Amino acid sequence: MHIFDLIPPIIYKSVIPITLMLLLERYLLFRLSRKPGSTEWVQSKFWLHPNFISRCRFPMGVVSVLIFHLGSILYPADPQNFLHHTGILFFAFWMITDITDGTIARYFDLHSEEGESIDPLSDKLLIFPPLFYFAILDIVSMAAVLVFLIFDVVGTVSRYYIKNKAANLFGKSKTFLAALTLVVITMQQIYYPEQSWIIADITLQAAVFLSFCSMFFKVIPNYWYANILSLMNLICGVCGICLVMAFSFFNPDLSFLENYSWFQRLLQARYLEIAFSLVFLGQFLDMFDGRAADKWGSTPKGEMFDDLADGTNFGGTIAFIIWTAFGKSLLGFTIALLHLVCTIFRLYRFIRNKRKSGIDGGVEIFTGLPSPAAALVSGSIVLLDIDLRIKVVFIVLISILMVSKVKFIHFGRVILPAIPKLIKVAILTFIIMAVLVGLMPGNSQILFWTVFVFSFAYLVLGYNWKMYRELVSNN
Numbered sequence: 001m002h003i004f005d006l007i008p009p010i011i012y013k014s015v016i017p018i019t020l021m022l023l024l025e026r027y028l029l030f031r032l033s034r035k036p037g038s039t040e041w042v043q044s045k046f047w048l049h050p051n052f053i054s055r056c057r058f059p060m061g062v063v064s065v066l067i068f069h070l071g072s073i074l075y076p077a078d079p080q081n082f083l084h085h086t087g088i089l090f091f092a093f094w095m096i097t098d099i100t101d102g103t104i105a106r107y108f109d110l111h112s113e114e115g116e117s118i119d120p121l122s123d124k125l126l127i128f129p130p131l132f133y134f135a136i137l138d139i140v141s142m143a144a145v146l147v148f149l150i151f152d153v154v155g156t157v158s159r160y161y162i163k164n165k166a167a168n169l170f171g172k173s174k175t176f177l178a179a180l181t182l183v184v185i186t187m188q189q190i191y192y193p194e195q196s197w198i199i200a201d202i203t204l205q206a207a208v209f210l211s212f213c214s215m216f217f218k219v220i221p222n223y224w225y226a227n228i229l230s231l232m233n234l235i236c237g238v239c240g241i242c243l244v245m246a247f248s249f250f251n252p253d254l255s256f257l258e259n260y261s262w263f264q265r266l267l268q269a270r271y272l273e274i275a276f277s278l279v280f281l282g283q284f285l286d287m288f289d290g291r292a293a294d295k296w297g298s299t300p301k302g303e304m305f306d307d308l309a310d311g312t313n314f315g316g317t318i319a320f321i322i323w324t325a326f327g328k329s330l331l332g333f334t335i336a337l338l339h340l341v342c343t344i345f346r347l348y349r350f351i352r353n354k355r356k357s358g359i360d361g362g363v364e365i366f367t368g369l370p371s372p373a374a375a376l377v378s379g380s381i382v383l384l385d386i387d388l389r390i391k392v393v394f395i396v397l398i399s400i401l402m403v404s405k406v407k408f409i410h411f412g413r414v415i416l417p418a419i420p421k422l423i424k425v426a427i428l429t430f431i432i433m434a435v436l437v438g439l440m441p442g443n444s445q446i447l448f449w450t451v452f453v454f455s456f457a458y459l460v461l462g463y464n465w466k467m468y469r470e471l472v473s474n475n
Contacts, residue, residue, distance in 0.1 A: 018089065021093060043108060050111075051115050051118050053101040054115065061091075061094075061125050061126040061129035067086055084186075095179055098175075148204070151214070155215035226306070230286075233285040234308060237317050240275040241317050272324060276321060276451075278317065279375055287412045315339065318375045319336040343371045346402040366407065374399070377459060378394070385445060
C-alpha cells in the first residue's frame with residue numbers, strides 16, 4: 001500500500017503546500033530582516049514596496065476564479081483536477097502576500113498613508129470575486145455576500161473622512177473569516193462534493209457581522225471601543241441564557257425558520273453547544289476590551305459594565321449550561337449556583353481590591369482564577385462524555401480557585417504577547433480546525449476536548465506567577 005493511500009488527499013494536495021508557502025514566506029522575510037543593510041536594499045526595490053504588492057493583488061481574485069472555473073468546464077466529472085488545485089494555490093499565494101506587504105511595511109520602514117487605503121482595497125478585490133462566484137452557484141447566500149459588500153464599501157468610503165485610515169482589529173478578522181469561508185467552500189467542493197457543509201454559512205455570517213463592527217468602530221469615539229466590546233460580550237451572555245432557557249423549559253416554535261431547516265435542526269439538537277460557543281466568542285471580546293480601555297480610555301462606568309458582561313456570560317450562561325447538562329437536577333442546580341456565586345464574588349472582589357489599591361487600568365497578576373478561564377474549564381468539562389463525579393469535582397475545584405488567593409498571570413497582557421507569532425498562528429490554526437471539525441454532526445466532543453485542553457493549560461501555566469515576577473525584576 002502506498003503511503004499516500006493512508007493520508008487524505010486534502011492534506012498533501014492542499015494543506016501541506018499552502019503551509020509550506022506560508023513557512024517559506026515567513027523564513028525568507030525573517031532572514032532578510034536580519035541582514036545588514038537590508039532596509040536600504042528593500043527600499044530600493046520597487047517590486048518589494050508594500051503598495052506595489054497590494055496593487056498586484058487587484059486582479060488576482062478574478063484570475064483565481066477564472067482558473068477554478070476553467071477546471072469545472074474542462075473536467076466536470078473530476079473535482080480534484082489540476083486546475084482546481086492551481087486556482088486554490090494561486091489564491092492562497094496572493095492571500096499570503098497580504099501578510100507580506102504588512103511585514104515589509106513594519107520591518108523596513110515603508111509604512112505610508114496611501115498604503116493604509118490600498119491594502120484594504122486589494123483585500124476586497126481579492127476576496128469578493130470568489131465569494132460572488134460561489135454565490136452565483138448557490139453555494140453561499142447571495143444576500144449575505146451583498147450585505148457584506150455594502151458594509152465593506154461604507155467602511156472604505158469612511159476612510160476618506162476619518163483620521164485613522166488603518167484597518168482595525170475587526171477589519172482584519174472579517175478578512176480572515178471571509179478567506180476561511182472560501183477555504184471551506186473549495187475544500188468541500190473538491191474533496192467532499194457529495195457532502196453538504198454548513199460551516200461556510202456560519203463563517204460568512206460571522207464575517208458579515210465583523211464587517212459591520214469594522215465599519216461602526218471607525219465612526220464612533222475611541223473611548224467607546226471598550227464599552228462596545230463589553231456590550232457585545234453581554235449580548236453573547238444574554239443570548240446564551242435565553243437559548244438554554246428556551247429549549248430547556250419550553251418547546252419554542254421554529255416554523256419561521258422553515259426556509260433554513262439546517263439551522264432549525266442545529267438549534268433543536270445542539271443548543272447547549274451553541275450557547276457554549278457564545279461564551280467562547282465572549283472570551284475573545286473580553287480579551288480585547290481591557291486593552292482597548294488601556295489604549296483609548298473608557299467611560300466612567302466602563303469597568304463595572306465589563307464586570308456585568310463577564311458575570312452574565314461567564315457566570316450566568318455557564319450556570320444554565322451546567323444545570324441543564326445535569327438534567328436540571330438538585331445536584332446540577334447546586335453546582336450551577338456555586339459557579340455563579342463564585343463568579344460574581346470574584347468579579348466584585350477584583351473591582352474592590354483595585355479601588356483600594358488605587359490601581360488605574362489593567363493588571364498583570366490576578367488574585368484567584370479569572371472568570372473567563374473558569375467558564376471555559378467548567379463549560380467544557382460539563383459537556384464532555386466523562387464520569388459525572390469527575391465533572392462535579394472539577395466544577396467545585398474551579399469555583400474554589402476563583403475565590404481563592406492563588407495568583408494567576410493575565411493571559412492577554414502577559415502570556416499572549418510572549419508567544420512567538422508563528423506559534424500563535426499554529427495554535428490559532430489548530431483551534432480553528434478543531435472548531436470546524438467540531439461543528440460537524442457527531443464531532444462536538446472534539447471541540448469540547450480542544451477547549452478543555454487549552455483552558456486547562458492556562459490553569460497550569462498561568463499559576464507560575466513567581467517566575468514571571470523574577471523575570472520582570474531581572475529585566
